[in-house]
Amino acid sequence: MLQSGLKSGRSFVAAAGLALGLAAGFAGPASAQDTIKVGILHSLSGTMAISETTLKDVMLMLIDEQNKKGGVLGKKLEPVVVDPASNWPLFAEKARELITKDKVAAVFGCWTSVSRKSVLPVFEELNGLLFYPVQYEGEESSRNVFYTGAAPNQQAIPAVDYLMEKESVKRWVLAGTDYVYPRTTNKILEAYLKSKGVKDEDIKINYTPFGHSDWQNIVADIKKFGSAGKKTAVVSTINGDANVPFYKELGNQGVKAQDIPVVAFSVGEEELAGIDTKPLVGHLAAWNYFQSVDTPENADFIKKWKAFTKNDKRVTNDPMEAHYIGFNMWVKAVEKAGTTDSSAVIDSLIGVAVPNLTGGYSAMLPNHHITKPVLIGEVQENGQFETVSKTPGLVPGDEWSDYLADSKDLISDWRAPMSCGNFNVKTGKCGGKGS
Amino acid sequence: MHRALCWLLAAFLALAAPAAFAADLEPLVRGLGAGNYADTEKALAKLAETGDPAAVPVIEALQAGDLYVRKPDGAVVVAKRSGNGYALTDPVTGAPIGEADRNAVEKIKVNNALRRTMSAALGALTLMSPNAGVRWQAAEAVFKSRDANALEALDAALAKETDEGVKRAMTQARASVVLGSSAPDGDKLAAVEVLKDRGDQDALALLNGAAGNGSEAVKAAAGKAVAAVESRLALWGAAQNLWYGLSLGSVLLLAAIGLAVTFGVMGVINMAHGEMVMIGAYATFLVQEGFRAWAPGLFDFSILVALPVAFLVSGAVGVVIERSVIRWLYGRPLETLLATWGLSLALQQAVRSLFGPTNREVGAPSWMSGAFQLGGLTITYGRLWIVVFAFLVFGALLVALRRTWFGLSIRAVTQNRNMASAMGIRTARVDALTFGLGSGIAGLAGVALSQIDNVSPNLGQGYIIDSFMVVVFGGVGNLWGTLVGALALGSVNKFLEPYAGAVLGKILVLIFIILFIQRRPRGLFALKGRAVEA
Secondary structure, three states: OHHHHHHHHHHHHHHHHHHHHHHHHHHHHHHHHHEEEEEEEOOOOOOOHHHHHHHHHHHHHHHHHHHHOOOEOOEEEEEEEEOOOOOHHHHHHHHHHHHHHOOOOEEEEOOOHHHHHHHHHHHHHHOOOEEEOOOOOOOOOOOOEEEOOOOHHHOHHHHHHHHHHHOOOOEEEEEEEOOHHHHHHHHHHHHHHHHOOOOHHHEEEEEEOOOOOOOHHHHHHHHHHOOOOOOEEEEEEOOHHHHHHHHHHHHHOOOOOOOOOEEEOOOOHHHHOOOOOHHHOOOEEEEOOOOOOOOHHHHHHHHHHHHHHOOOOOOOOHHHHHHHHHHHHHHHHHHHHOOOOHHHHHHHHOOOEEEOOOOOEEEEOOOOEEEEOOEEEEEOOOOOEEEEEEOOOOEEOOOOOOOOOOOOOEEEEOOOOOOEEEEEOOOOEEOOOOO | OHHHHHHHHHHHHHHHHHHHHHHHHHHHHHHOOOOOHHHHHHHHHHHHHOOOOOHHHHHHHHHOOOEEEEOOOOOEEEEEEEOOEEEEEOOOOOOEEEEEOHHHEEEOOOOHHHHHHHHHHHHHHOOOOOOHHHHHHHHHHHHHHOOOOHHHHHHHHHHHOOOHHHHHHHHHHHHHHHHHOOOOHHHHHHHHHHHHHHOOHHHHHHHHHHHHOOOHHHHHHHHHHHHHHHHHHHHHHHHHHHHHHHHHHHHHHHHHHHHHHHHHHOOOOOOOHHHHHHHHHHHHHHHHHHHHHHOHHHHHHHHHHHHHHHHHHHHHHHHHHHHHOHHHHOOOHHHHHHHHHHHHHHHHHHHHHHHOOOOEOOOOOHHHOOEEEEOOEEEEHHHHHHHHHHHHHHHHHHHHHHHOHHHHHHHHHHHOHHHHHHOOOOHHHHHHHHHHHHHHHHHHHHHHHOOOOOEOOOOOHHHHHHHHHHHHHHOOOOHHHHHHHHHHHHHHHHHHHHHHHHHHHHHHHHHHHHHHHHHOOOOOOOOOOHHHHO
């Protein structure tokens, strides 16, 4: 009796579950007709949650805004949020799930280069659409990916130029976390510096593991390297959690920006929020956007962001602007194409221009990168950056670096008839590195 | 009558004199607000050239970011926040000149080049200050700026200087300026000697520069001085490395010592140990928030208050974990490992939901910021206190285990549970409290780590592997082993790093430990006797 009671209890639960599943199954296609689904593929747990959660929030805000304006093509947008948990293979699984199961029209996501590399084959196989919002090392171009973050020539090279011209730096420490983005960026920078006549002994390259927390002798080493009688600067591609102890150690050991400036490519407003910035005033960062940029568009964006998160202390940063640009480009391209079909949207995206937050327009180039201004900012006491230099015009993103031997002859152009991500201008053939 | 008139006149003159100076400075000060960095820098250079001490407060205000341009008339003013607007004062005289709306004034921006010019200008201008500390700073500023215009002021100041330390700094500053100028060889050779005696990295930078150009005699002398300074610095470098090793070792010790109780003494493989550290760090953050809100004046003591709070919070969480999860799993190491691993993920996500995924700022009290020089060593106060704290915690734990009744019960229960139970010890309670003690100590580590690392949900993950490594290497169940293990691993790591780099250094240490464990599976200090077999 008891046995059968338990059994029937179980089967009841199973039946209810089946019913729910059926209901959801029936509701699914019905609602899909009224809404367009947008996938958000950012880690909400694990090590990268610290950076990526914010991007999930900003996407929700942008979708919410667009829906208030009436959605796209007369339909409401519906965000589909998944959590790849900072686990690179899981990124690929979740991407597949978004495209095949949820049938999203576009995916906004990824942060680290390794997560992008992990989802790349999925997007190419299923002909999906990915907007990638973070500055990266370049040396890649895919028909299915749109890179709204900075390529090396939109961040690293202008930053080094600034230090050479304005601070007359002669000696360079390239310090980075040990993975693909810093290694490739430093390779490009090393080649660039040498092309500018910097000698071997004036370049020092240093790699540290992820989450490195004991910076005592590395900072001491930097001080020592800086005492050779030439102006020295540090170019930092240190990523993620390791930055806080690094900057704390710089402050404690008294490495002042006046003496040895540190220019960082992965430190934004969000990262500075965890540090006391008084000892760091004057250290630099290169981005395409700062929260402190004084334009009406930016003021409006910040106001909406604070209202959306209901937190007056939340800061904005560069990858958020990249999503802002990418999302608006996608909306415009879908409206231009009149459909959310990925092939049509991919073709109509090229040439689309939308306002950025720094008072200009960003356009999507045939190589799936965008035009952006480059800003150099100095850290202030309040944890914000003060822009000290801005490129006069927009810089077009260059995916294949001109300073690396094996990529300097490659270009990418996804318009017909070329439609190639790695066209070699020397041999006149499509296919080379990265094919 | 005449006499009174004279007094009056004198008084009037005395009052008028600074005003007359002020009138001279006025157009120069106005130039600071010209608009771009280059113009401001030019104006600043002119201001410094006057040699007028009245310019000092102006430059100091610019340095502090208090100098603004009043928009209607372009006047440069000092503005301080008051209510919704700004209270304005004249930068030269310091006299109040009314208030202004937030939008009516614009801050004069500075960049690194301007900051350098400012400290150079302040250095040259404050060489005659009545305060010896200020004069010393001025001399150091001139040493760095190598401003040839400051030479005259430096000579005048040197002639009047009575304080030995300041005099030495001024002589060194003079040497630095002379070496960079076109002075005759004789002067330069003397300068090289002075810098050689200073013998630190700044001096080395100047000597390296001098060894590269100039006359043969100066080049040769500078080259010799470089060699002398370098060999001296190399010696200090070794000592410095020892200090770094000690410092890293003390951090490892702090992280591992709680684990030495839960894993070492109790034998629980506690993968959530790192999260106890993290909870301690967040407790510190909350205590500091409290201080910021209610007692900002006492902020320097916040860390001291955070210590017991973190201990109790982490300890309480530890007791709850032991009572709810671990006590069902004694003697089943694999299940314990999996359960605590799950717990660690759950705790991380709970903290992430509560406090958000981003870093939280934990400030350093003033007595823990900055560094001091000990001979050729640079020792940061934060690290020094952490070393001291780690040894204090270690000592306290040792005393607690060896000399208290509670410690006696712990040892009794771990050595022979049945016997202890038969003697009337409530073993279940001792288990809970022991686990709580280990967790509480991890909380203490969290307070210290919040000073040098991120306070984020991932804080603990970075230390869990290292902690296990230390405990296993030192010998499970032996506190002294943990101490020696932590210090040894810290030093080995720091000695490898300069040669092998941080990444390879870490790998080499891991390989070393694997080989070591192959040879001595029970670690450095193996427990012997019947306890081992139990």
